[in-house]
Amino acid sequence: MLKNKKLAVIGVGKLGEALISGLLKQGALGKSDISGSIAHEASIARVKDRLGIEVTLDNRELVRGKDVILVAVKPQNMDRVIKGIADVLTADQLIISVAASVTTQFIEERLAKELPVVRAMPNTPAIINAGMTGLCLGRFANAEHKNMAEAIFRCVGETVFVDESLMDGVTALSASGPAYLYVIIESLAEAGVKLGIPRDISTLLAAQTMLGSARMVLDSKAHPAMLKDNVTTPAGCTIDGLMELEEGKLRVTLIKAVVKAAERARELVNTQNTSGK
Numbered sequence: 001m002l003k004n005k006k007l008a009v010i011g012v013g014k015l016g017e018a019l020i021s022g023l024l025k026q027g028a029l030g031k032s033d034i035s036g037s038i039a040h041e042a043s044i045a046r047v048k049d050r051l052g053i054e055v056t057l058d059n060r061e062l063v064r065g066k067d068v069i070l071v072a073v074k075p076q077n078m079d080r081v082i083k084g085i086a087d088v089l090t091a092d093q094l095i096i097s098v099a100a101s102v103t104t105q106f107i108e109e110r111l112a113k114e115l116p117v118v119r120a121m122p123n124t125p126a127i128i129n130a131g132m133t134g135l136c137l138g139r140f141a142n143a144e145h146k147n148m149a150e151a152i153f154r155c156v157g158e159t160v161f162v163d164e165s166l167m168d169g170v171t172a173l174s175a176s177g178p179a180y181l182y183v184i185i186e187s188l189a190e191a192g193v194k195l196g197i198p199r200d201i202s203t204l205l206a207a208q209t210m211l212g213s214a215r216m217v218l219d220s221k222a223h224p225a226m227l228k229d230n231v232t233t234p235a236g237c238t239i240d241g242l243m244e245l246e247e248g249k250l251r252v253t254l255i256k257a258v259v260k261a262a263e264r265a266r267e268l269v270n271t272q273n274t275s276g277k
């Protein structure tokens with residue numbers, strides 16, 4: 001699907017770089033198939049050193065002749081960036097936005113012509129091909145555009161198409177999610193340290209346990225509560241740990257964290273001086 005396709009990435013920052021690295025590692029596209037843009041001259045060396053792709057400050061020049069334009073700038077920069085390239089884009093080009101909070105309608109209005117738009121919400125584990133991307137289609141995107149977008153994000157992990165009304169929820173859950181899970185891994189590792197386990201071993205124990213548990217949920221398709229019950233021996237030690245988690249309101253805290261992040265995701269596009277996702 002991606003063979004002979006040329007990809008332009010507007011905004012090679014953290015997420016843009018993660019996606020490009022994943023695509024290159026998978027061999028889905030070569031370095032000569034991908035070019036990017038950034039805002040500051042000083043970033044050119046960083047992108048060239050880390051990714052070895054062509055990079056420019058000129059978005060209008062960048063998008064000319066490219067099959068797919070992936071826009072990965074901060075939500076509050078989307079208005080200016082999209083308006084800036086609108087008149088040089090043509091109907092055979094696919095625009096994919098990964099900006100949190102920015103709807104396909106927002107982009108279509110600024111393009112002011114009937115161009116295919118796909119909104120995607122990936123996450124940074126894409127860099128190791130373990131990403132999770134939620135996607136939805138704009139008004140003018142067809143099955144071919146859907147397949148193309150899916151092919152790109154499948155290279156860097158799992159994909160799921162959802163109704164656009166759910167995209168802020170996806171943003172709060174799986175795009176912000178790695179941050180929550182790093183805090184949990186860090187906390188479990190601290191617990192190991194408290195119990196005398198060296199920090200490196202403790203971190204390995206915590207991270208591999210999270211990875212294995214996630215795989216159990218995905219592979220077995222069993223309800224997480226059932227998997228939890230399998231670990232919880234009557235009168236054993238796990239139930240004592242679970243009681244502490246309940247007392248500390250871990251579940252409700254996680255639910256509230258994701259709901260709060262989704263509320264914030266809804267307003268990002270209208271916010272100045274925000275750090276993005």
Ligand SMILES: NC(=O)c1ccc[n+]([C@@H]2O[C@H](COP(=O)([O-])OP(=O)(O)OC[C@H]3O[C@@H](n4cnc5c(N)ncnc54)[C@H](OP(=O)(O)O)[C@@H]3O)[C@@H](O)[C@H]2O)c1
Pocket residue numbers: 010011012013014015016037038039040041043059072073074075077081098099100121122123124175276277
């Ligand atoms: N980080 C995540 O985990 C994640 C996950 C899902 C979605 N997203 C979305 O991805 C987007 C980028 O987030 P990020 O975390 O990667 O932010 P970031 O690291 O700040 O990257 C933004 C990049 O955009 C470039 N840029 C700014 N204005 C530009 C312009 N006019 N033309 C070309 N490039 C421009 C910046 O260039 P300079 O480097 O020169 O400043 C920077 O490289 C956001 O919309 C966010 O919602 C992020």
